[in-house]
Amino acid sequence: MSPVSPVRPRAEPAQLLDLAVHAAVQAGQMLSKGRSPGRPEVVCTKSSPTDVVTEMDRASERLIIDRIRAERAGDAFLGEEGGYLQPANQTLVRWVIDPIDGTVNYLYGLPDWAVSIAAEQSGTVLAGVVHVPERGELFTAVRGGGAWLRRDTQRGRDAEAVRLRCAAEVPIDQALVATGFGYQAASRAMQGEVVAALLPAVRDIRRGGSCAVDLCSVAAGRVDAYYERGINYWDRAAGGLIAAEAGALLGGLPGQPPGPELTIAAGPGLFEELQRLLATLSRRPGA
Ligand code: IPD
Numbered sequence: 001m002s003p004v005s006p007v008r009p010r011a012e013p014a015q016l017l018d019l020a021v022h023a024a025v026q027a028g029q030m031l032s033k034g035r036s037p038g039r040p041e042v043v044c045t046k047s048s049p050t051d052v053v054t055e056m057d058r059a060s061e062r063l064i065i066d067r068i069r070a071e072r073a074g075d076a077f078l079g080e081e082g083g084y085l086q087p088a089n090q091t092l093v094r095w096v097i098d099p100i101d102g103t104v105n106y107l108y109g110l111p112d113w114a115v116s117i118a119a120e121q122s123g124t125v126l127a128g129v130v131h132v133p134e135r136g137e138l139f140t141a142v143r144g145g146g147a148w149l150r151r152d153t154q155r156g157r158d159a160e161a162v163r164l165r166c167a168a169e170v171p172i173d174q175a176l177v178a179t180g181f182g183y184q185a186a187s188r189a190m191q192g193e194v195v196a197a198l199l200p201a202v203r204d205i206r207r208g209g210s211c212a213v214d215l216c217s218v219a220a221g222r223v224d225a226y227y228e229r230g231i232n233y234w235d236r237a238a239g240g241l242i243a244a245e246a247g248a249l250l251g252g253l254p255g256q257p258p259g260p261e262l263t264i265a266a267g268p269g270l271f272e273e274l275q276r277l278l279a280t281l282s283r284r285p286g287a
Contacts, residue, residue, distance in 0.1 A: 011093045013142040016119035017127035020095075020238075021140060023067040024115045027060045027099065028133035031106070031115070034059070039107055051183035054107060057081050060099035064117060068095055080234045093121050096237040101130075102210030111135060116212040118237035128238030130212045139164075139216040139242050147219045147245035164219045164246040169269035172277070175224040178206045178214040182230040191229060194281045201277065211263075215239025218265045219246035225266035225274055229282070236263055254279050 040054040061081045068075065076094040095117060100106050102113030111134035118128040130139040140161075141147040148161040177198070181191045199205055206223055208214050212235060214226040219242045226243075236258065240250055249271040252262040262282065264275055 011119070011121050011126065013119075013126040013145070016093065017129065017140055017142050019068060019071055020117040020119060020127060020129045021131075021138065023064045024117050024129045024131040025138070026067060027063050027115045028131045030063060031056055031060055031100065031113075032133045035106070035109075039109075042107070047183045050104070054100070054103065056106070057100045057103060060115065061097060064097050064099060064115070065095075078234060080232065091122055093119055093126075095119055096125075096234050098212060098234040098238075101212040101235055102208075105209040110209065112208050112210050112213050114210050114212045114216075116234065116238045118241060120237065125237055125241045128241040130216050130238050130242060132213055132216075137216075139219065139239075141238075141242040141245040143241065143245070145245065147242045149216075149220060164242070165221065166218050166243065166246045166248040166267045167221045167224050167270075168247065168267040170224045170267060172202060172270060172273045175202045175266075175270055175274070176204055176206065177202050177274070178208055178217060178223040178226040180207060180209070180211055180214065180228040180231070187230055194229075194278070197281050198277065211235035212239040215243045215265055218248050218267075219243045225264065225270055227262065227264040227266075227274065227278055229262050230260055231263050232260070240265065251275060253282070 034056060040056050043055050045051055058081050061079045065077055076092045078094060079097040081099060098116040100113050101116045106113040115131045118125045120126060127142045136152045138150045147164040149164055150159045150161045152159045179195060181188050195205060211228060211231050215236060216239055217223045218226050243265045244250055248265045248267055250258050250265050252258045254275055262278060266274055
């Protein structure tokens with residue numbers, strides 16, 4: 001007879017968020033202070049020669065995992081840089097970590113990079129934080145509790161949290177749409193074709209360089225929508241919850257959840273129109 005796995009109580013989302021915030025702020029401080037005046041050393045590349053890993057990506061992921069394990073030794077981890085402990089038991093809390101989302105911005109000294117940490121259980125993201133240290137911004141959400149932004153976290157001040165609401169019912173021709181591009185030349189060529197076809201239909205396009213920040217920008221109404229093909233789960237796990245808790249709809253191709261094929265986040269009204277348009281554009285020959 002196979003052993004019956006014990007039923008674990010649902011983890012407390014507010015406590016998970018608290019721990020995620022502490023780890024993210026600590027990692028953010030280390031990344032900001034530890035950034036050398038020149039470009040950080042690239043230690044290896046992944047999917048293409050421009051998909052880089054710096055020593056700081058690795059140090060950040062180590063710090064986050066060590067910080068969380070010190071309090072929750074039995075949890076599982078999925079980290080962009082391979083930091084993992086992945087027991088088969090789905091009912092464990094799993095931490096989904098992007099230690100620097102926007103690594104190329106970090107490499108070049110541009111401010112839009114983030115530490116992104118989500119806590120999920122049984123496949124559902126319960127809590128998420130996206131910390132943007134160079135802007136002193138901390139975006140947070142727990143499932144069912146709304147999305148929030150606190151500023152000046154780096155300077156140690158307990159700034160008041162502001163509740164976020166995404167823009168709703170924006171007509172597509174008025175929409176400011178953020179997107180991103182993968183690291184492989186062939187997929188970039190396709191993404192370029194799609195964006196060229198979309199550009200005349202919308203207000204304008206933005207390419208910020210961090211999926212996590214883009215999703216928080218949707219949450220905060222700084223852009224009206226975000227879409228991208230080819231993003232990984234760690235890029236969107238925390239930002240996706242924050243956007244959803246701010247009222248955004250999230251999805252992929254029509255009828256599909258967000259995934260590597262396509263991730264779209266936008267307020268009601270715009271979401272449906274953008275999803276239809278992107279589905280048509282990605283069916284075109286060559287796209
Ligand atoms: C990247 C960023 C970027 C997106 C890429 C991602 P990374 O993540 O989120 O905005 O366009 O698709 O891979 O590599 O900086 O963690």
